[in-house]
Amino acid sequence: MRKSLNYLFLFLFLVFKKESSHSCSMYKLTLHGKTYVGCNEDAWRITPRIWFETKRSTAYGAAFTGSRFDGSHGFAPQSGMNEAGLSFSRLASFTPARKTHGRLKPILNQTEFLKQILHSCQTVEEVESFVCQFDRSTFIEDVLIYTDKSGKYLVVEPYSTQFGTKSAYVLSNFCPSITSQKSALKLDRYRKGIELLKLKQDTTLLFLRSLSDSMHVCRPKIGDGTLLTSIWNLNDGKIHLYFYHDYRRNKTFDLTQELQKGDHLLSVESLFSKNAEFEKLGSYKTTKNTLWIMWTIMAFSFVLFCSALYFLTSFIRQKDQYNYVKMLLFLLGFVLSFYVFILCTHQSIFYFQAPYVDRFSKLVSLAAYIPNILALSLLPIFYWNYLVIKGKYWTLITRNLFLLNNVIYGILLCFFFYWRLCWF
Numbered sequence: 382m383r384k385s386l387n388y389l390f391l392f393l394f395l396v397f398k399k400e401s402s403h404s405c406s407m408y409k410l411t412l413h414g415k416t417y418v419g420c421n422e423d424a425w426r427i428t429p430r431i432w433f434e435t436k437r438s439t440a441y442g443a444a445f446t447g448s449r450f451d452g453s454h455g456f457a458p459q460s461g462m463n464e465a466g467l468s469f470s471r472l473a474s475f476t477p478a479r480k481t482h483g484r485l486k487p488i489l490n491q492t493e494f495l496k497q498i499l500h501s502c503q504t505v506e507e508v509e510s511f512v513c514q515f516d517r518s519t520f521i522e523d524v525l526i527y528t529d530k531s532g533k534y535l536v537v538e539p540y541s542t543q544f545g546t547k548s549a550y551v552l553s554n555f556c557p558s559i560t561s562q563k564s565a566l567k568l569d570r571y572r573k574g575i576e577l578l579k580l581k582q583d584t585t586l587l588f589l590r591s592l593s594d595s596m597h598v599c600r601p602k603i604g605d606g607t608l609l610t611s612i613w614n615l616n617d618g619k620i621h622l623y624f625y626h627d628y629r630r631n632k633t634f635d636l637t638q639e640l641q642k643g644d645h646l647l648s649v650e651s652l653f654s655k656n657a658e659f660e661k662l663g664s665y666k667t668t669k670n671t672l673w674i675m676w677t678i679m680a681f682s683f684v685l686f687c688s689a690l691y692f693l694t695s696f697i698r699q700k701d702q703y704n705y706v707k708m709l710l711f712l713l714g715f716v717l718s719f720y721v722f723i724l725c726t727h728q729s730i731f732y733f734q735a736p737y738v739d740r741f742s743k744l745v746s747l748a749a750y751i752p753n754i755l756a757l758s759l760l761p762i763f764y765w766n767y768l769v770i771k772g773k774y775w776t777l778i779t780r781n782l783f784l785l786n787n788v789i790y791g792i793l794l795c796f797f798f799y800w801r802l803c804w805f
Contacts, residue, residue, distance in 0.1 A: 404473055404554050405420065405422050405423050405459065405470070405471070405553070405554065406421045406551070406553040406570045406596045407420045407551070407552050408551045408552075408574050408578070409526075409534055409549070410549050410592075411532030412583070412584045413584060414616070415615075415616050415617075416529075416530050416615040416616060417589055417614055418460075418462075418468045418470065418528050418612070419593045419610070419611070420446070420459070420460035420470045420610070420612075420613070421570070421593060421597055421598070421607045421609075422446065422447070422448065422459045422607065422609045422610075422611075423606055423608065424449075425662070425670075425728065425731075425732060426449060426608065427663045428448050428450060428456075428648075429447075429608050429648070429650065430447060430456050430647065430649060431445070431620075431646075431647050432456065432647065433639045433640055433642070433644065433646075434500070435643060436640075439501060440465075440500065440503070441467075441500055441501070441503070442463065442640040443461055443464070444462055444639065444640075445459075445460070445496070445499075446459055446609055446611050446649075448608060448609065451490075454490055454492040455492065456646070457491065458492065458495045458496060458499075459609075460613070462615065462618070462620065462636065463499040463502075464618070464636065464640070465503040465504075465529070466529060466615040466616060466618070467502055467503060467505070467527060467528070467615070468527070468529075468613045469525060469526065470526050472523065472525075472526070472554055474523055474524040474554050474556050475521075475741075476521055476522075476538060476539045476556050476559065477559075481518055485514065485515055486515045486516065488516065488517065488519045491519060491520065494515070498512070504529045504533070505527050505528070505535035505544065508535055508537070509544070512537050513542065517537070517538075517540070518540070520539050524537070524538055524552070524555070524556050524557075525537040525538075529615065530616050533545070534546075536552070536556075538556045538557075538558055541558050543557060543558060549578045549582055551571055551574040551596075553565070553568045553570055555568070570596040570598060573596055574592060574595060574596045577591070577592055578592070590623070590628050590631070591628075593628070594626075594628045597628075602733065604658040604662070605658075606626055608625060609622065609624060609625075609649055610623040610626070611623075618635060618636035619636070620634040620636060621633050622649060624649050624652070624653045624659070625656050625659040625662075627653075627656060667728065668724055668725050669728045678724065678796065679721070681717075681721060681789045684786075684789060685718040685786065688782055688786055689710070689718065692708070692710040692711040692714065692779075693707070695707050695775075699776075701774055703769055703775075706762075706769070709762070713755070713762075714786065716754075717790075719748070720748050721793075727745060730749075730802070735749060735801060735802050735803070735804035736749035736804055737749045737802075752794070752797040752803045752804075755793065756794060756805075759790055759791070762790065766783050769783060
């Protein structure tokens with residue numbers, strides 16, 4: 382029992398740990414003395430926001446977009462621009478951890494850190510001086526890019542920074558310092574942006590919109606993908622928003638005029654007409670957005686894990702009829718318990734088509750077959766359960782536990798079909 386409780390505590394810790402950022406993409410284009418930055422935030426959250434923060438005691442007021450609520454710190458910025466024409470984008474990435482050298486300041490909160498940079502800095506050189514004072518290993522799953530209105534840009538990784546002056550630049554979910562161009566081109570949204578900019582470069586809103594469109598994501602399972610597109614005019618302070626990869630309609634803001642209204646936050650959804658695809662996303666229930674589902678399958682996981690240990694013990698100690706079924710129940714209970722753990726820690730499984738492939742874990746990829754295994758084995762298990770109960774071959778506790786497991790199997794299978802995890 383003590384081991385079971387330890388398992389539960391570990392499970393809860395991993396379930397509630399910070400969810401990794403979602404895929405995103407950006408580009409910057411400098412032409413005819415103007416610099417534009419386009420950002421696509423690809424996320425499953427349904428709370429996209431744009432907000433404006435006046436300078437108050439800082440040097441510059443700024444606008445931000447984002448969708449992840451960070452408690453008392455407000456919404457976490459995904460992109461933004463300040464009055465000086467400095468913009469930034471935050472992209473999900475992966476950097477192998479390493480030791481930091483020197484006595485660097487800790488970053489106490491990522492949201493406040495990102496806001497402080499735009500409220501304090503005017504150029505990418507100032508950004509570089511600022512960020513190099515801090516231990517940025519907290520951004521181990523991110524790459525940041527800053528662009529000022531001169532067209533210079535700075536890529537900020539957890540352990541390095543790189544300046545750039547190219548007139549056109551595209552970045553997606555990788556750290557340039559450790560990723561070859563050949564590997565980067567495997568990302569569709571990055572490759573499409575590069576290809577379009579090779580054919581043409583223009584600073585009209587029509588072209589910039591088409592560039593953002595070419596890099597957007599719309600996955601086939603439920604139509605999710607790019608939640609919010611922002612195009613930032615760094616010289617004129619204009620912001621163009623597009624909602625949920627619908628590039629027919631946009632909302633334009635003037636940063637100076639918005640800051641004169643004081644600090645304020647707007648729901649992006651409320652700025653646009655009804656979007657059927659977004660409503661479909663909002664009604665889709667997963668372990669991450671529906672608390673009762675998460676607690677239900679977590680409880681099922683714990684029961685199945687404890688049951689698996691019980692059936693293994695009974696298999697060893699009690700040699701009765703249909704004893705081999707106990708070993709099958711042990712294996713199935715253990716495997717399903719593990720798969721529920723994966724469902725609570727890998728949100729992307731719910732949105733990608735089955736069988737889900739995890740590029741970081743072969744074990745998680747193999748687990749994609751578990752819903753099919755459960756579906757194929759359910760009828761034989763129900764039949765054995767019927768025989769065991771009718772013949773009273775096992776003890777009362779063992780028979781009832783078998784029945785309880787079958788009920789859980791059936792409910793889990795209903796969830797799996799709803800999430801389209803069974804793919805035969």
